[in-house]
Amino acid sequence: MVPFRKMHGLGNDFVVLDARRADLPITPRRAAAIADRRFGVGCDQFIVLEPGLDGADVFMRIRNPDGSEAGACGNATRCIASLVAAESGRDRVVVRTIAGDLPVERLPGGLWRADMGPAxxxxxxxxxxxxxxxxxxxxxxxxxxxxxxxxxxxxxxxxxxxxxxxxxxxxxxxxxxxxxxxxxxxxxxxxxxxxxxxxxxxxxxxxxxxxxxxxxxxxxxxxxxxxxxxxxxxxxxxxxxxxxxxxxxxxGHVLMTGPVATAFTGMLDLGAYPA
The missing domain is CATH 3.10.310.10 (Diaminopimelate Epimerase; Chain A, domain 1)
Structure with missing residues (x-):
């Protein structure tokens, strides 16, 4: 059993698993099964946290509901930054994705501003x-x-x-x-x-x-x-x-400001889903 969080930004929702300390057996097929809203937990994107290296605080791997990998997700970027900031006590976090590094900062009123990089x-x-x-x-x-x-x-x-x-x-x-x-x-x-x-x-x-x-x-x-x-x-x-x-x-960089939320947390039996 592994812990997970269900988070969202304005209703754009994510299942978040943490693989920073130990690898998790997540395949595209398993991610898709967990993302299914009837037979799994259900989400718009499936997020796995991996160690951040060389200036990044965390690596965020993003999968679509069909298991394919995505390069960016703005609402998830804010959500993950809020988790890492809560751990570190810092107001600025760098989230790395396959598309690049995204700096995020905490603002008053529970808002987070993400630099989503250049269009x-x-x-x-x-x-x-x-x-x-x-x-x-x-x-x-x-x-x-x-x-x-x-x-x-x-x-x-x-x-x-x-x-x-x-x-x-x-x-x-x-x-x-x-x-x-x-x-x-x-x-x-x-x-x-x-x-x-x-x-x-x-x-x-x-x-x-x-x-x-x-x-x-x-x-x-x-x-x-x-x-x-x-x-x-x-x-x-x-x-x-x-x-x-x-x-x-x-x-050319695009800045996005908005809220984050955790809907619930739970435990997930990865073996219950196809590999």
Whole structure:
């Protein structure tokens, strides 16, 4: 039996296991089984903590609900930073991922601000299957078209729509996720710009489906909105689970501020799940 935590950022939820002191037999198949909401614990992402080396306080390994590995998860980054900060007593933590190092700092009011690194805007960075202007992708259906794309360590496509409530997110999300232009699939954001500093966003997350929040998609939304001239470089991004404060700095880095929470803790019998 191993201990685990169920954490979330604005309802974007995670199963968190700690392998910093001893290896855990986590395979993609086992991670997917634990992530299953009917037969496992259930989560949007499965997180394993590993030792941090060479300037990082912790390594965060991220798996999607299908067991595939992800490069970034903004809400999980804040959650894991809060755990490590509680252990160390420090207000600043560096979380390492396969996509790079993410500094996170504690702010007043129970908030955490994560530097999610630079937005990557080239077509190979996203990646796309061929050379296309990432500000205007030739993808669309049922009047939802002309999205922008970028990478935040994972691929994102953002559609800007006049009325978010009229968009069939669960119908269009999986279609766009698997578009032939997206060889690694993508997180699909549907954004309505309410003002130059306020965006509403719904996300169809790659392999996870419709989620209450997605931090990296919020990063992509502010970047793509600012690139289009629809907003400034700072905006509140309102998701179904709550609001994140976003800033796309002049140096290209994206800052994300929001809360963290632990829903519950428990013990997990790894042997009860297929290896």
């Amino acid at each position: 990557r805007l080239g077509w190979r960075d996203v990646p796309l299957a061929r050379e296309v202007d990432t500000l205007h992708l030739p993808i669309g259906r049922d009047g939802v078209a002309d999205p922008a794309a970028c990478s935040m360590g994972n691929p994102h496509v953002t559609f800007f729509v006049p009325d978010l409530g009229a968009v069939p997110v669960t119908a269009l999300g999986p279609v766009f996720e698997h578009d032939a232009l997206l060889p690694e699939r993508a997180n699909i954001g549907f954004a309505q710009v309410l003002s130059p500093d306020h965006i509403r966003l719904e996300v169809w997350e790659r392999s996870a489906g419709r989620t209450l929040a997605c931090g990296s998609a919020a990063c992509a939304a502010i970047v793509n909105a600012a690139r289009r001239g629809l907003t400034g470089r700072r905006a509140a991004v309102a998701l179904p689970g709550g609001t994140l404060q976003m800033e796309w700095r002049a140096d």
